[in-house]
Amino acid sequence: MSAQAQMRALLDQLMGTARDGDETRQRVKFTDDRVCKSHLLDCCPHDILAGTRMDLGECTKIHDLALRADYEIASKERDLFFELDAMDHLESFIAECDRRTELAKKRLAETQEEISAEVSAKAEKVHELNEDIGKLLAKAEQLGAEGNVDESQKILMEVEKVRAKKKEAEEEYRNSMPASSFQQQKLRVCEVCSAYLGLHDNDRRLADHFGGKLHLGFIQIREKLDQLRKTVAEKQEKRNQDRLRRREEREREERMGRRSGSRNRDRRRSRSRERRRRRSRSASRERRKSRSRSRERHRRHRSRSRSHSRGHRRGSRDRSSKHNPSKPKSKSTSRCLLRLDLHFLDSWLIGEYFSTVT
Secondary structure, eight states: OOHHHHHHHHHHHHHOTTSSOOTTGGGSOTTSTTBOHHHHTTOOHHHHTTTSTTOOOSOSSBOOHHHHHHHHHHHTTSOOOTHHHHHHHHHHHHHHHHHHHHHHHHHHHHHSOOOOHHHHHHHHHHHHHHHHHHHHHHHHHHHHHHTOHHHHHHHHHHHHHHHHHHHHHHHHHHHTSOHHHHHSOOEEEOTTTOOEEETTOOHHHHHHHHTSHHHHHHHHHHHHHHHHHHHHHHHHHHHHHHHHHHHHHHHHHHHHHHHHHHHHHHHHHHHHHHHHHHHHHHHHHHHHHHHHHHHHHHHHHHHHHHHHHHHHHHHHHHHHHHHOSSSOOOHHHHHHHHHHHHHHHHHHHHHHHHHHHO
16 A cells, blocks of 8 residues: 555544545445444454455455544444444354364364373363463564563563473373374364464464464454443443333323323312302202292282282171171171181192292
């Protein structure tokens, strides 16, 4: 890559797609399905393992440093949850690598001679010490390249101690097997990158393996996968808590709405009962008024009837006195007057009865 291309990539990574007003680059957004979400999170295996023995070639999805910058800017404002897509991608890739590792172990078990469990344990111990030496040498070289010479010297001293332990383990392993079998190269599959490691490999080859780009790339991918799993679990837990909180708020609002609705119904019922009471009171007042008016009418009618009867009796007495001034009243006349009084008494009693009924 030329210096100009490197500067352009650096500007894209820092400022995003809108750094120079190029509209053609802004047609594809980082949220597009064609964009690699693992690349946005800087964990795509196609980028990490590029130039190694397991180079995967170009990714089928879009890789653009400017889109990664856009994503980093947008992720500060809201949670886009792209970690789930990246986690699924890395899980499928690591599962395929683990499957290849198991197949390699199965082929080695078929091709190499069967040894006892005790001898196998001794060979496993030699392999572990080889791995320790390779890792320490790779770390010492890295510290030396960074300029930390003192720490690098301390690690080299540890390497010498591990070499002494390896020499003892190899002696034990050699004494437990025939010389012809010991000369046979015993291989082992690396659990991280599924590469083959020999029992008799020298320190230089072990350092090259454990400090190489392939092995470190697989370590980076596996560590990133563990980090993504932890992040996704935390975000899912947070989402579940937010969902639970919103549900509780909705239920609380519904309960408050039901309570307010019941209070409104109670108020409406109390108002309706009050209206019924007022109507009943007004109706009773009207009935009492109508009864009083009917009684008043009956009294006026009764008073008129009495006055009429008294006037009639007075006129009859006057007429009788005119015609017979000295003649006393006969018995028949007294009986007629008694019947007339009884007649008016009956009519008065009937009127009183009807007034009480109404």
